[in-house]
Structure formats: C-alpha cells, structure tokens
Amino acid sequence: MRKILVFNNLSVDGQFSDAKGGLDWAHRDGKELAEYVQQKRGEVSTFLFGRVTFQMFASFWPTPAGKAASPYFAKVLNEGQKVVFSRTLRRTDWEHTVIQRSASPAALKKFKASAGGDCLVFGSGRLVRALAAQGLVDEYQLVINPVALGKGRPLFAPLAKRLDLGLIEAKAFKNGTVLLRYEPR
C-alpha cells in the first residue's frame, strides 16, 4: 500500500485557507520548519490534489512568479508526479499530471493499493475528508500558525463522523508555528 500523508498549514481555528482561498497568513519564513518537515516526510513520489487546490497551484507554480517565489517548491511540484481528483476537469497543461475522474470510496481504495511511491496531499479539503472517511490517511502533518482567521475553509468540516487521532509529535518553531503530527486511531 502507498502511504498517504496529509500536509497543511492550519490557523488556530482549523482553516487551511482564508475565505478568499488565500494563504498569506501562513508563515513562509520557516526554513527550520521546512527542513524538519521534509525530513519527517520521507520520500514522497506523488502529490495528490482536489480540483480547487490543483487549479490554484497549476496557475502559479509553473509561472515565473512561482519559480521566483520558491525555486525549491516550484521544482519539486513542477517535476513531481501529480494526481488531481476531479469529475469536471477536462485537461491540464501542468506537466506530469494524471486526472482521476472519481474520488468514490472504491476509487480511492484502488488508488491507495496501486503501484507507486508514497503520496502527499496539500490543501484539498474535500479530498482530505474523503480519504479520512475511508481510513486511507497514514499521517497528518499539521502546522498550526499563530493566527485565528475567524472564517475561511475548514480542513475538517464537514465530517460525517469524528476523526480520532493519536499524537505522534508536537514541535514548536522559532517563527511561532507548531507542527502537530497525528496518526488515525
């Protein structure tokens, strides 16, 4: 089975993006954090996305602005294998992308059992909730940012039933973020 890791910046109130989809509240200055997370993450071969996050990323990371913003992330994302789960997306220009038509429980289980390396989900609240509901997530890596947004896009709402987690690690960084690593219970 391929491992599926969920990685997200969260506000203290559990939003993964603000009401406009923005992420400017999430700390980007955390070299210490970024290096630590990469080390905990291990080898990831494939990035998984829902449509909304995918389209946001696809319109930014391949562009000169994206490459200027972070040469490292631009390279990793542009050159990495990507899977976007979407019933409506017809095509994409972002290289190394496969469009998966279904995110049904059966399709997600089949994907997890398919050949290939470990996977990382960024953003993509609906996909995270669908994977979580089927018990297909191996680890949640949540970076709690020192801000309450008060509204936005909650990563974990709605859930049909509550998701019990086990804490693996909590680690604070100089920029005020806290990495919380959980496994499902």
Add this chain to the structure above:
Amino acid sequence: MRKILVFNNLSVDGQFSDAKGGLDWAHRDGKELAEYVQQKRGEVSTFLFGRVTFQMFASFWPTPAGKAASPYFAKVLNEGQKVVFSRTLRRTDWEHTVIQRSASPAALKKFKASAGGDCLVFGSGRLVRALAAQGLVDEYQLVINPVALGKGRPLFAPLAKRLDLGLIEAKAFKNGTVLLRYEPR
C-alpha cells in the same frame, strides 16, 4: 488592569464543543495537564462566562453529579467569584455570581479596569470573540485534543478581523493533548 485569560479545550479543527454542546471528546484524564495548566494560570479570582456556558455549568457543578465528577473543579467553581455576561438572564441560584447586563465594548473595557483579581474565561465562544475584538485578552491557553469533530461550535468564528497571536509555549502531554499558549499581537 485585571488580567483576562481564556482557557479552552479545542479539537484539532477549532471547536470548543461539539454540535450538541458536548465535551465528552475532551480528555479529562490529564492530571499532568491539569496540574501544569493550574501552575501556568497563576492566581485567578474570577470566572467569566457567556450565558450558554454559564447555564450549562450552573446546572452541573453545584449538583451531586458535578461534585462526584470532579470534587476539585466543583469546589473551585462553586466557591469562586463568577460573572456571567447576559442581556436575558434574570436570576441564578448559583452562589457567588454577578450578572452583567452588557457585553458592549465599553462595558467590557470598564469591567477589565474594575477592581478585583485576574479572570479566566471558560467556553463562552461569543464572549471570547467580543473580548478578543477589543484586545482585552491577555493570554489564550488552548488545549488541542487529538480529534477532529467535523462540526460543532468554533471558538473563533465569526471574527470581524483576524486575530494575530504570538506563541508563548507549546507542550505535549502523555494523553495526546497539546497545550498552546498565545498572547495577542
């Protein structure tokens, strides 16, 4: 000025109670956590509540069931000074309680400047947001529980504008909870 501390158990997704007002998901088994929090809290003279949390507490802690559930908390809450902010509550049987008719910005500022010791807010999402909006909270002590509820009562929603915080401390406990202490920025 009296210090105002906000203390709450939160789920990973920022709820302070589930959709039915329940708290059974919040870890109660944390002696280690409880002792640590009490020590960080310092001397608190007065408990502040919004009406909803107050009525829930007033119907439980003075009863034999409340005293059996936690003799310590029952004693602290029953014997402590309490202030409930409510326009509608006419009277209460819970001893040592003052009803404050207004939670307007001016009334909250006046309260903070009044004579008396430091204050602690439990639950009381609307009151927390009103105090936060006026910059009257000195410290947030948030205990992140290892569960995503998926729905419930969010502590920090809605906020008219985002609340920037500074991390004071992050500490993990054996029961899987993580205490995050923040001050407003």
